[in-house]
Amino acid sequence: MFCYWYVSQVYQQVGSEPQQRLAEALEAAQAATAAADAAAEAANNTSGGAAGSLKQLQSSAAAEAAASAAAAARDEAAAIQQALTGMVWTRSMKRLYTLVDRCLRSGEPVLLVGETGTGKTSVAQLLALMRSTHLHIINCNQHTETSDLLGGFRPTRTRDRDLAAFRATAHDLLTSPAWQITGHTPAAALTAAAAEAASPVEIEEVQQALLSNITTIQTTLKTAIQIKQQGTSSSEPNLNTAAIPITAADVTVDKLQKQLDQLSAGVAALRNAAAAARAPFGWEDGPLVVAMRRGELLLVDELNLAEDAVLERLNSVLEPGRSLTLAEKGGGGAEVVVGREGFQVLATMNPGGDFGKKELSPALSNRFTQIWVPAITDEAELQTILESRLAAAATKTLISRHLLDFWKLFVSQAPPTARGGLSVRDLLAWVGFINTTAHELGPLNAYAHGAYLTLLDGLGLGLGILAGVLAPLKQRCRSLLQQQLAAAEGGGAAAAVVAQAAGELQLDAGQPVDEVTADGRWGIRPFYIPMGSKAAAAAAARYPNPSSSSGPRFNWQAPTTCR
Numbered sequence: 001m002f003c004y005w006y007v008s009q010v011y012q013q014v015g016s017e018p019q020q021r022l023a024e025a026l027e028a029a030q031a032a033t034a035a036a037d038a039a040a041e042a043a044n045n046t047s048g049g050a051a052g053s054l055k056q057l058q059s060s061a062a063a064e065a066a067a068s069a070a071a072a073a074r075d076e077a078a079a080i081q082q083a084l085t086g087m088v089w090t091r092s093m094k095r096l097y098t099l100v101d102r103c104l105r106s107g108e109p110v111l112l113v114g115e116t117g118t119g120k121t122s123v124a125q126l127l128a129l130m131r132s133t134h135l136h137i138i139n140c141n142q143h144t145e146t147s148d149l150l151g152g153f154r155p156t157r158t159r160d161r162d163l164a165a166f167r168a169t170a171h172d173l174l175t176s177p178a179w180q181i182t183g184h185t186p187a188a189a190l191t192a193a194a195a196e197a198a199s200p201v202e203i204e205e206v207q208q209a210l211l212s213n214i215t216t217i218q219t220t221l222k223t224a225i226q227i228k229q230q231g232t233s234s235s236e237p238n239l240n241t242a243a244i245p246i247t248a249a250d251v252t253v254d255k256l257q258k259q260l261d262q263l264s265a266g267v268a269a270l271r272n273a274a275a276a277a278r279a280p281f282g283w284e285d286g287p288l289v290v291a292m293r294r295g296e297l298l299l300v301d302e303l304n305l306a307e308d309a310v311l312e313r314l315n316s317v318l319e320p321g322r323s324l325t326l327a328e329k330g331g332g333g334a335e336v337v338v339g340r341e342g343f344q345v346l347a348t349m350n351p352g353g354d355f356g357k358k359e360l361s362p363a364l365s366n367r368f369t370q371i372w373v374p375a376i377t378d379e380a381e382l383q384t385i386l387e388s389r390l391a392a393a394a395t396k397t398l399i400s401r402h403l404l405d406f407w408k409l410f411v412s413q414a415p416p417t418a419r420g421g422l423s424v425r426d427l428l429a430w431v432g433f434i435n436t437t438a439h440e441l442g443p444l445n446a447y448a449h450g451a452y453l454t455l456l457d458g459l460g461l462g463l464g465i466l467a468g469v470l471a472p473l474k475q476r477c478r479s480l481l482q483q484q485l486a487a488a489e490g491g492g493a494a495a496a497v498v499a500q501a502a503g504e505l506q507l508d509a510g511q512p513v514d515e516v517t518a519d520g521r522w523g524i525r526p527f528y529i530p531m532g533s534k535a536a537a538a539a540a541a542r543y544p545n546p547s548s549s550s551g552p553r554f555n556w557q558a559p560t561t562c563r
Helices: 002-015 017-044 050-085 091-105 120-130 146-150 159-174 177-181 188-196 200-230 253-278 287-294 308-314 379-389 396-413 416-422 424-441 443-454 467-489 491-501 533-542
Strands: 110-114 135-139 151-155 281-285 297-301 323-326 335-338 344-349 369-373 514-516 521-524 527-530
Touching: 017 050, 017 120, 050 120, 091 110, 091 120, 091 344, 091 369, 110 120, 120 135, 120 297, 120 344, 135 287, 146 151, 146 287, 146 308, 159 188, 159 200, 159 253, 177 200, 177 253, 188 200, 200 253, 281 287, 287 297, 287 323, 287 335, 379 396, 379 424, 396 416, 396 424, 396 443, 396 467, 416 424, 424 443, 443 467, 443 491, 467 491
Parallel strands: 110 344, 110 369, 135 297, 297 344
Antiparallel strands: 151 281, 323 335, 514 521, 521 527
């Protein structure tokens, strides 16, 4: 009993950190805004004059800095507030947030295992926001490849930039003071070719010619350093020391060595720039490598959908060393990337057994700290979540109770393979439909239509279950909807609403099912969409009385429409 109490206290304490962070962010934003207003007022009150102009410039700069700081504080507070607006802090959510937070603080990679709609991805996004870091997300599927994680060669999209960098590097080498110091002069043809090089052949020719000249200059500089240091004559037979100003007093050994070092750096830069300008393809890091280099969070969603050959590349990243060998990049040698401070890996997966989902290999799963995320089955938590999302305060309790009763009936009567058709995510989609349409349909009618839109119309699709097996379940769900609506609207009206929600239209010969409203909308009661100006004008000319039923306006008997 004490352990349960203690764990509950930890969940409560750690789970309340986001709300505390939001309160602190809002307070910081308010203080920063006040400081920015004060700085702006001080800048406006600064007088003129010579000394006053300098003071005014300083005040204006301080006001701009304060305004930028205030904007950043407000953006941070708004981001946290937006993230928390869509989350309901039930005990299950506090538990999940606390466990993942503790794993990240200990430097442990985390694997969240649970059914869909239990908040796994939302918690990862919130934790990244609390740490003020970027979250890279990879959504795995059966076709995920290693390049989706690590990166790969892509067509070069920076051709113009790389070409400009090559020309700039060549120009820097051609205008280096080392030419004058050593008594050399770059050929005019080489200078012109370097400024106009565009094709790979031209780039290669400029590079080779320039490197040949630079090699000569480097040899001259090395000999000059030798002469300055030892005071001896040149050992190079082709070097005319009398023709170069190396004997000048201001040409010191340090100056010569500096020029030699600059030329060496310039040659390396020229080689890199030439390779980039000539290459039709270039390597681009994938989200895993980017997160490692920047020290940010990585979320691998639906981990067990990817092939084992892809997932095994994560093994070294999940070790304490956090290293990755990029053999795919090629080059002179395989690059080893080590994760910077702050780099962490999170992963999510649904339990194995569903279509396309499998268990992870022991080599991979043992490297994770696995956290089981159970489905939300507590009625109090579910009702709290539903009530927090329902917009209409007057019917919030009634609709949430109806939703909860429908959910209980469905999960108790549905086959095990079909119970996932009404997860918490589906219930929230149902609530969203109610919030959107309740002002036109009414809360209860929107509730009935939402049942078919989010669940009953597509029940069994993709599950391989025969329609006859699910027919009794659909009928029981329909009966429950009628009972719930009958308490407020009467039996006859409730049956008509449910029949309409089920799509049972009365197609009487010569009578239109669709209609055009007085405000220029077209549809089937009770759903309408606005028409364009031309269509509305044509409909008004053809049907002066929108409520008239003289002839069908849309052929609902067409084979494809009926089907």
